[in-house]
Structures are given as structure tokens and as C-alpha cells.
Amino acid sequence: MIDVKNYIDGQWVGFDGPSFESFNPTTGAKVARAPVSDAAAVAASVAAARRAFNEGGWRWTKGSVRAAALLKLADMLESRSPAISELIAREMGKPVRVNMAREVEGAVDKLRYFAGAARFLEGSVTGSTVPEIWDMVLPEPAGVAALIIPWNDPVDLAVRKLGAALAAGCTAIVKSSEITPASTAALIEAVHDSGAFPPGVVNLLSGPGQPTGDALVDHPGVDKISFTGSTATGMRIMERAAKRLAKVSLECGGKFPAIITEDADLERCLDAVTYGAFMYGGQSCTACTRLVVDRRLHDRVVEGIVERSRTLPMGDPLDPAMLVGPMASRKQYDKAVSYIRLGIDEGARAVVGGLPADPSSLFLPPTVLVGGPVDGRVAREEVFGPVLVIHPFENEAQALAIANNTPYGLGGSVWSQDINRALRLARRLDVADVWINTHYIRHVETSFGGRHHSGLGRELGMAGVEEYLSWKRLCIDTRSEFHLKNWFEGPSK
Ligand code: NAD
Numbered sequence: 443m444i445d446v447k448n449y450i451d452g453q454w455v456g457f458d459g460p461s462f463e464s465f466n467p468t469t470g471a472k473v474a475r476a477p478v479s480d481a482a483a484v485a486a487s488v489a490a491a492r493r494a495f496n497e498g499g500w501r502w503t504k505g506s507v508r509a510a511a512l513l514k515l516a517d518m519l520e521s522r523s524p525a526i527s528e529l530i531a532r533e534m535g536k537p538v539r540v541n542m543a544r545e546v547e548g549a550v551d552k553l554r555y556f557a558g559a560a561r562f563l564e565g566s567v568t569g570s571t572v573p574e575i576w577d578m579v580l581p582e583p584a585g586v587a588a589l590i591i592p593w594n595d596p597v598d599l600a601v602r603k604l605g606a607a608l609a610a611g612c613t614a615i616v617k618s619s620e621i622t623p624a625s626t627a628a629l630i631e632a633v634h635d636s637g638a639f640p641p642g643v644v645n646l647l648s649g650p651g652q653p654t655g656d657a658l659v660d661h662p663g664v665d666k667i668s669f670t671g672s673t674a675t676g677m678r679i680m681e682r683a684a685k686r687l688a689k690v691s692l693e694c695g696g697k698f699p700a701i702i703t704e705d706a707d708l709e710r711c712l713d714a715v716t717y718g719a720f721m722y723g724g725q726s727c728t729a730c731t732r733l734v735v736d737r738r739l740h741d742r743v744v745e746g747i748v749e750r751s752r753t754l755p756m757g758d759p760l761d762p763a764m765l766v767g768p769m770a771s772r773k774q775y776d777k778a779v780s781y782i783r784l785g786i787d788e789g790a791r792a793v794v795g796g797l798p799a800d801p802s803s804l805f806l807p808p809t810v811l812v813g814g815p816v817d818g819r820v821a822r823e824e825v826f827g828p829v830l831v832i833h834p835f836e837n838e839a840q841a842l843a844i845a846n847n848t849p850y851g852l853g854g855s856v857w858s859q860d861i862n863r864a865l866r867l868a869r870r871l872d873v874a875d876v877w878i879n880t881h882y883i884r885h886v887e888t889s890f891g892g893r894h895h896s897g898l899g900r901e902l903g904m905a906g907v908e909e910y911l912s913w914k915r916l917c918i919d920t921r922s923e924f925h926l927k928n929w930f931e932g933p934s935k
Contacts, residue, residue, distance in 0.1 A: 444624045446476035446648055448483055449634065451490035452641025457483065462650070464623055467535040467768040467804045468758060474533065476623035476648035481657040484615075487645040488663040491586040491613040494642030501583045501611045505561040508608055511638035512557035518636040519597075519629065520550045526597060530625045531759035534593055535767035535804070536722045538760055549601040549629070552902070555886040556605030559907045563610065576918040583611030584689055584912045585665030588658045590679070592671040593621035593770055594725045594826075597629045602901050603668045604629075604644065610910035612666065615645045617658055619671075621771050623648040651675060659683055666910060669693070670727075673824075673850075673895045680898075691899030691909045694892060695824040696727045696852030699845035700881075701835075701867055702743060704736040706857035707879065712746035715830075718855075718881035719747075720754055720808045723769050724778075724828040727896075728853045730881060732821060734844045737834040744812055744832060748794045751808040768804035769827065775804045778827025781820050782809050790814030790831065822848045838867065846872040851893035855881055 443463075447454040457477035464474045477483065495501050500508075519526070527541035536545070568577040589603040600616050607614045618626035630646040633639055647654055655675075659667055659682045669679050670693040683690045700715050702708075718730030735743045759767030769775035782797055795809030808828045814821060821831050835841040845854060853875035858864040868876045874893045877883065884890065889903030899909050919925065 443472050444474040444627075446474050446623045446627045448477055448479055448487070448648060449627075449630050449644070449646035450483070450487045451493075451645070452634070454634075455483075455486075462620055464533050464621060465771075466532050467770055468532075474624035474627075476618075476627075479647040479649035479654045479657075481653065483647060483649075484654065484657040484661055487615045487647055488586060488661050490642035491615055491645055492663055494640055495583070495586055495613040498640050498642060500613055500640065500643050503611065505563060505609075508560040508611065509557040511636075512553050512560065512605060512608060514636045514638035515633055516550050516553035516557065518632040519546065519553065522628070522632055523547060523550070526625070526628045528760060529628055530596060530622070531767065533622050533625050534596065534770040535759050536594075536725075536770075537764040537767050539762045540722055540765065545595055545598045549598045552598070552601050552886045553605050556609040556907070559606070559904060560609035562904065563907070563911070565913070574920045576920070578916050580914045580916055581610075581908075581911045582914050584910050585612060586663055587612040587614045587666040587668060587910055588617065588661075588664045589614055590617045590655060590658070590667065590669045590671065591619060591626065593619035594727075596622035596625035599670050600626050600629055602906070603670075606901070606907045607666075607668070607910045608639075608643070609907050612910045613643045615647060615658065615664075617647045617649065617654060620648075620650045655679075656682070659688075662686060664688060665912075667691075668899075668909065676897060689912075691901070692892075692897040693727070693899075693901055694852075694895060694897040695826070695850060696892065696896050697732065697822065697824050697848040697850040698728055698730050698853050698855070699732040699734050699848075699871070700730050700855040700857060701841050701845055701871070702733060702735045702739060703841075703856070703858040703860070703863060703867070704738055705859045705863070706739070707859055708739065708742065708746065710879070711857040712743065712750060714881040715855075716747055716750040716754065717765075719830040720751055720828045721765055721882075723766055723806060724830075725770060725774065725826055728875070728882070729826075730855065731825065731830060732845070733830065733832045734835055734841050735832060736841075737836055740832070740834040744793055744810065747810055747830065747832070751794055751810065754808065756805065756807065766828070769806050772804065774827065775801075775806055778806055778825055778829055781823070781825040781827065781829055782811070785811040785814055785818070785820035785829070785831065788814050788818040788820060790818070790820065795828070816844045816847060824850065838863075842867065842870050849895040852896035853877070
């Protein structure tokens with residue numbers, strides 16, 4: 443069993459208090475033991491991050507210095523990609539192939555982007571003043587950043603925040619998820635072993651929301667909180683952070699609709715939405731969870747999804763041929779099953795999947811629900827599991843009404859070969875991230891985020907780095923006299 447320690451001030455720190463364990467969802471075996479970090483551990487990590495920010499001078503380092511450190515970390519992580527990909531497969535059940543190609547390699551690519559970003563931080567000088575006045579806005583690092591992440595991408599989601607925070611000149615405390623403490627610790631091991639970062643610049647805490655998350659969010663020494671996770675937790679964090687006006691960004695849940703119009707390239711669309719819905723058990727915030735389909739295509743779409751979902755390679759996540767493993771935890775499995783039951787109770791019919799025959803294993807085959815109400819709970823709430831609902835529409839207005847009928851606003855997709863129709867629908871989808879004729883393309887260069895119950899702020903791209911900046915306005919007057927000296931003799935300039 444892996445013994446996960448906290449990482450504070452450049453040291454792996456033993457902990458005398460209570461601990462928790464993570465489990466292999468395929469076998470039930472224990473994977474790791476990690477500390478339930480308390481307020482004292484939180485205080486020690488914040489103090490270390492503060493020292494590194496101020497006395498250690500990380501905030502004043504040149505962009506090129508931070509870039510070099512991030513590039514070194516990227517190389518170290520890349521060299522460990524196979525081992526870390528296997529660890530993620532063991533600790534949360536996401537197939538090793540997905541971890542290699544998307545999670546760890548994706549994180550490496552992001553670190554290299556953020557290295558570049560560290561050298562591109564720009565402010566602005568106002569060009570509309572008299573020439574003797576220099577009026578400008580400077581980017582400065584926000585300070586100590588608490589980075590709270592979920593379990594579904596335990597390395598990549600940490601890097602989205604950590605890379606941006608370090609590029610901006612912040613110091614950071616990463617809080618891992620209680621489901622995947624070892625996977626995120628493997629990233630921080632790469633930080634340590636790279637030798638690229640001075641003590642205290644990067645810290646790691648393990649522990650659940652209570653007491654660890656609460657203590658971190660409440661700590662007055664934390665200047666910026668960046669959270670990815672459920673909407674309920676995001677709301678709680680925002681409420682607590684409001685008491686001291688800490689800067690907050692939130693990447694929360696989603697309920698992704700795909701609008702499939704009558705002129706869609708159906709084969710391509712069915713391939714994409716099947717992967718979108720069921721790859722690693724739908725445990726992704728941008729998993730495709732609702733198909734809103736032109737009624738004329740409805741039966742063909744249902745048939746095509748059923749056929750494809752039956753052939754998706756599901757099994758041991760350590761087998762490189764698999765695309766779907768078990769659900770990450772008993773809690774996640776039970777939640778998904780409860781939504782299947784709810785969907786059936788609401789009047790839907792499972793055309794594939796349905797209530798599992800053997801609930802002792804955490805492998806949950808894809809479920810497709812048809813015929814349920816468009817305003818039912820399973821149609822509007824996030825499941826975070828392999829459950830897809832399909833609704834027919836008669837016209838574009840109805841398609842949009844169904845697609846937008848949820849409190850979330852993370853992402854959606856439009857499937858049409860008519861460019862005008864596709865763009866028309868994309869503009870009217872009330873989400874922050876739209877794919878046209880594709881699914882699961884994400885580039886670090888392009889920022890994304892959520893609206894409504896899906897969150898606040900941006901991640902990735904330069905906008906993602908700006909989330910870790912605090913702007914300073916600086917004004918210099920080079921004239922010989924103070925401009926208000928002759929206040930009563932004329933207007934100030
Ligand atoms: P969660 O909200 O239960 O936990 C997320 C993290 O918050 C964990 O580290 C947890 O320990 C911590 N936490 C819990 N309570 C806290 C508190 N009171 N204060 C501070 N931290 C606290 O979510 P989860 O089950 O780990 O993750 C699944 C959710 O994440 C889904 O809703 C999914 O949509 C969302 N998600 C969103 C994105 C995105 O980019 N929008 C990406 C991935 C996952």
C-alpha cells in the first residue's frame with residue numbers, strides 16, 4: 443500500500459492524526475493511505491507558501507525562470523507517464539490507455555504551454571492621456587493559491603490550476619481528492635524530484651472536504667481559491683470565501699446536451715456521442731448526457747447508440763485495449779444506479795443497460811433511457827455516470843428549449859452539416875463551451891469555463907493564467923507641478 447504524505451515546504455511530512463484509504467475499484471484492494479489533514483497542517487502549508495511567495499521571492503522571479511522550472515517538471519512528468527497512468531487506472535479505474543493519451547500526456551503539454559505563458563504576462567499603458575502622464579495596469583501574482591481538485595482527472599485537473607498559478611507567480615497548495623490521493627501525490631513527487639521549485643512554492647495536502655477543504659478555504663492566508671468539483675461544494679466554497687472576499691474560480695458540474703439535426707452526418711455523430719457519453723463511464727464533466735434528436739432520426743439514433751454501446755471495450759482498466767473501466771467508487775456507482783432507477787420511475791425505458799444484475803462489482807454498463815419527461819430529474823440533473831437520455835424534437839425552437847432546460851451551462855454540441863443551422867443553434871445554446879460536429883476536443887491554448895451552475899471564471903489559455911493575477915494600476919506624472927495646484931484657476935488635466 444502506498445503511504446501518501448503531505449508535502450510542505452519542500453519536505454514530505456509525516457502526520458500523527460487520522461488517515462483514510464483509497465481503493466482499487468476493480469479489485470477492492472487498498473491502494474493508498476493518506477492523512478486527513480487538519481487545521482494545523484493547513485496552517486503549516488499556507489505559511490510555507492507565503493514564505494516562498496514573499497521572502498523566497500517567487501513572486502518576483504522572471505518569467506523565464508518560472509518557465510524553465512515548468513519545462514523541467516514537464517520532462518519529469520513525461521518520463522513517468524506510463525507508471526502514473528497505471529497508478530490512476532488502479533486508484534480510480536480510468537483505463538490506462540485514456541490516462542496515457544489524454545490525462546498524463548495532456549498534463550505534460552499543458553505544463554509546456556504554461557511555461558510559455560509565464561513569459562507572456564502583459565499589462566497595458568493608457569494611450570489617451572497627455573504624454574507627460576504614464577497611466578498603466580500591471581499584472582502581479584494573486585498570492586497564495588489553494589487548488590482543490592476532484593478525482594476524475596487527478597493529474598490533469600491539478601496541472602490546469604498548478605501550471606497557471608506558477609506561471610503567474612503564485613505559490614500553491616494542491617488539495618487532492620479523497621478518492622485519488624496517490625495519483626495526485628505522484629504529480630507532486632515529480633515536482634519534488636525535478637528539483638525545479640524552491641521549498642514552499644508547491645505544497646500538497648490530502649484530506650476530505652471536512653476538515654481539510656473547509657480549513658483551507660477559511661484560512662485568511664489563502665488569497666485565491668480555484669476549485670473543480672460538484673456544484674454543491676462550489677457553492678459552499680463561494681459562500682465561505684465571501685466572508686473574507688477571497689478570489690474564487692469554480693469549475694463545477696454539467697449536463698451536456700447534443701442537438702442532432704436531420705442533416706447530421708449520422709455515422710460520425712453516433713461514434714462521437716457514444717464515446718462522449720460512455721468513455722470512462724461518463725465520469726467527465728463534459729460527458730454527453732442528453733441527446734436532443736430530430737424526431738425523424740430518433741429511432742435510427744437509438745438503434746445506432748445501442749449497437750455501439752454494446753461493443754465499447756469495457757474491462758480491466760490496466761488492459762490497454764479498454765476504454766471503460768469500473769466506476770471510481772461505490773458512492774459514484776450507487777449514485778448512477780439511483781439515477782437509472784429514478785429515470786425508470788419517471789417513465790423512461792432503458793433500451794440498453796438498466797438496473798445492473800450484479801451490483802457487487804463496480805462495472806456499470808452503459809444505460810440509454812428513452813421516452814422520459816424532458817423536465818424529469820434524470821434529464822436535468824448531473825449523474826456523472828454512464829447514463830444517456832434521448833429526447834425527440836419537432837423544430838429548432840423546441841430543440842433549444844429542451845437542451846437549455848437545466849440549471850447547468852458547461853457544454854453542449856450541435857450536429858448538422860448545414861453551417862448556418864449549426865451556428866444558429868450553437869449561439870442559442872445557453873452553455874459556455876460548444877462543439878460543432880465533434881466531441882472531446884480541448885486545447886490548452888483555448889480557455890473554457892462554465893456558466894450558471896457550472897461555475898465561474900476560466901481555465902486554460904491566457905485567460906486561465908489571468909485568474910491567478912491581481913491587477914495593479916500605476917500612474918506617473920512627469921510634469922513639473924502637481925496638477926491640482928491651480929485647482930481654482932482651471933480644470934484639472
Ligand atoms: P466534490 O465536490 O465532492 O469534491 C471535489 C473536491 O472538493 C475534493 O477534493 C473534495 O475533497 C473537496 N471538497 C469537498 N468539500 C469541500 C469543502 N467544504 N471545502 C473545500 N473543499 C471541499 O466533487 P467530486 O465528486 O470529487 O467530483 C465530481 C464533480 O466534479 C462533478 O460534479 C463534475 O462535473 C465536476 N467536475 C467539473 C469539471 C469542470 O471542469 N467543470 C471537471 C471535472 C469534474
